[in-house]
Each structure stands twice: as C-alpha cells, then as structure tokens.
Amino acid sequence: MTRQFFVGGNFKLNPITLDAKSSLIDGLNNAQLDPSTEAVIAPPAIYLIPVKQTLRKDIKVAAQNAYFKESGAFTGEVSPKQLVDAGIPYVILGHSERRTLFHEDSALVATKTRAAIDAGLSVIFCIGETLSQREANETDKVCQEQLQAAVDILKEADWSKVVIAYEPVWAIGTGKVATSAQAQEAHADIRTFLGKAVSPAVAESTRIIYGGSVTASNCKELATQKDVDGFLVGGASLKPEFVDIINARKA
Template sequence: MPRQFFVGGNFKMNGVVKSITDIVNNLNSAKLDSNAEVVISPPALYLTLTRSLADKKIGVAAQNVFDKPNGAFTGEISVEQLKDTDINWVVIGHSERRVILKESDEFIARKTKAAVDGGLSVIFCIGETLEEREANKTIDVVTRQLNAAAKELSKEQWAKVVIAYEPVWAIGTGKVATTEQAQEVHAAIRKWLGESISSEAQENVRVIYGGSVSEKNCRELATQPDVDGFLVGGASLKPAFVDIVNARI
C-alpha cells in the first residue's frame, strides 16, 4: 500500500475569527484530492472554532501540548483537554519552539510520548539551521532529534507520527530546499526508520517537507519517492493552499 499523501497547514500565530472562518469555509467548499489527508493547525484560541466549522474529513491540530497531565501549569494545554474538544492532532518540535523558545530535544520527545500515549497523532518537526547545513551536519542534526523521540516511543507508536522535515533556513524565508536536497534528507530519515525503529516504520511512516512550500514548487517536490506531503506555513492562510493539497492530482 502506498503511503497516504499528507498536507498540514500551520497557521502559526496568525488569524482572527473572520479570517479563520474564511479559510475553513474555503477548504470546505474546495474540491480536495480525495486521496490526501489534510490537517490544519490554528492558534490555540481558535481550535474549537475551527473544529466546529471544518468538515470531518479535515483534521485539526494544536500547535503545542504539555508533557504533563492537567494541573498547575499556567498557560499550557494538556492532551486530555485537546481530546475533550475533539482535537486529535498536535504539532510538536517546530523550529520556532526549538530555536526561539529553547525547547530541548528531550522535552520535545517527552511531549510526543505524552501525546501519543493519550491518543493524539503527532506532526513531529525536525530540521537544521543554515549554519548546520553549511557545516554538513544536516543528517547528524535530524538523527539526533529523531533519536530523542526513539528513546520515548515504542516501535508501534511510530504509526501515530508524521515526521516533518523543515530546514530552519527555509522557513518563512522564501528559500526552498532543492528537490534533490529534500529527497536526500527524506531518504536518510527513511533509512533511519528502518535501522532504528522497524521495517514496518520504514515502509509506513510518512515523511513530509516544510519550508516555504508554495503552489509553485509543490508539484515537483511531490514527485519525489520519499516526500509524502507537506507542512505548509504562510501559504496555508491563502486560497493557494488548495493547490498544494492537490499537488498530486
């Protein structure tokens, strides 16, 4: 069975009631690739609004979750609270959390375990900075980030994870990894899955690309054998997001 094409839309800290309503209504009315899985991730304040508006065929993801159960953790959201509001996905490890908010590989891995243990599916983000890319450390960096999660998750739990490779230097910059660069790293991640997790994980875990994905570059990227879809930032706020979902049509 081929891996199902996956497109995530990360709104980041963007949107208000009207604009998010417009985005969701546009997706609801669009003709989307019936073979693609689509998950959108609005700011936490608008999760329940988005879930109430979006067709059931569209998944909704939180942009963060805490690694502890409900309790005295001001400003955080628990796995239980997400499940209680019918939010079944979460984005974890995005570079903005790693770089700006200084979240460690180990903390990100613990959040991933808490999410999967609690019944959520995870878009697990990894990627290197420009300095690390120029120092030829890309594979070392993504392997380190993956190894942290491997220490926390069972082999079976990787079925609940979509890996999003997002080179930090390409996020919101307009720069995009070349098709060859993206495929090279995706192939290395798939090799890691086979060597470190299982042959089933190597075959079945989806590895998606993020980093200034647009309607202009998505089709070429989508032809690569190890690129199973996209995690889209700014373009997910625009009507062109539909074109990215339909990149394989």
C-alpha cells in the same frame, strides 16, 4: 506500501480575527480537494474548537503545541488530554520555532510526544537543521539526534501515530526552498535511519513530509519525490493556494 499523502497547514499566530478565520475556513469548505490526501490544519489554540465545529469533516484539526502533563499548575499550557477531550486528533511538536524561540530541546519534545501518544493524539514531529548546520554538512547528524530522543522513548507501535515533518530551518518563512533533490536526499536519509533505529517496517510506513516555504508553484515537483509524503505548510496555508498544495498529487 503506499503511504497516504499528507498536507498540514500551520497557521502559527494567525489569523488574529474571527472574521479572518471564517474566510479561511469558508474557502476550504467550498474547495474541491483530492480525497486521497489527508488534510490537516493547525489554527491558534483559541480557534481550535470553533474551527473544528465549522470545518468540513474530511479535514482534520491539529493543535500547534501541547504540554506533557494532564493537568496542574502550568499556567498557559494545554494538555494532550484536553485536546483529546475537545476532539482534536493531531498536535504539532518540535517545530523549529518552539526549539529556538522557546528553547525546547529534543528530550522535552520527545517527552511531549510520549505524553501526546499516550493520551490518544497523533503527532506531527518536526525536525530540521539550520543554515550553518547545512553548510557544515551536518543535516543527517542533526535530524538523527532530534529523532533519536523520540526513538529512545517510543515503542515500535507508537510510530503509526507519528508523521515526521522535515523542515530545514533556513527554508522556513524565508522564501528559500530545498530543491526537490535536497528534500528527497534528506527524507531518504531519515527513512534509512528509522530502518536501523526502529525497524524496516516503521521506516516503510512512516510518512515523512517536507516543510519550508512550500507554495503552489513548487509543490508539484516536490510531490514527485519518492520519499516526500506531503507537506507542512506555513504562510501559504493562509492563502487560497493552500488548496492547490493539498491537490499537489492530483492529476
């Protein structure tokens, strides 16, 4: 099976002005992009609707987070149902910043994932280990534990709505990048786990993308790895080089 290459851009808490947003969107709208790559950008929540209205239709828009309730007294939250109503197809869940800064555990991330899929969203499901966990050779253990919470709550068919983003925490925003061999090893281990925990068909079809200081200079080598199906890009998604990352597999 050929898995469609996927490149997501996580703008995080940037940009902070509509003018900056416009320049980013204009650059993407005018770029020549590989049509075989699925491109998705995740602006801050306040920009989701205006970005969707002005962005070219072959690039999708994702929310950076969502709650697991449809509505209610949950000040500051956005529900999956609201995102679907706004025409937003994707949501990022389980990002390491949500897990560490906002103390979201794997059970909560899984519950959010269940709610998002039930509402009709597709999920970019983030997993990854810290530097101390990597140095203790616990990468597999950590990734499997984070995935197991989702395995326990999802049906086999639900995985067609999930893109797994392996993001080693030690590589996010640090300039440190997993080598292509390290990324491939981690992705292959994740795929093997899916094959045993869910099914061989799900393991084969699920896209596993890499995140962690991906740039135009390192994306092409990473993209050649058998089990690297794309990228979730942070800081570089705010720069012109994001186009080069989307085109990483373009000859």
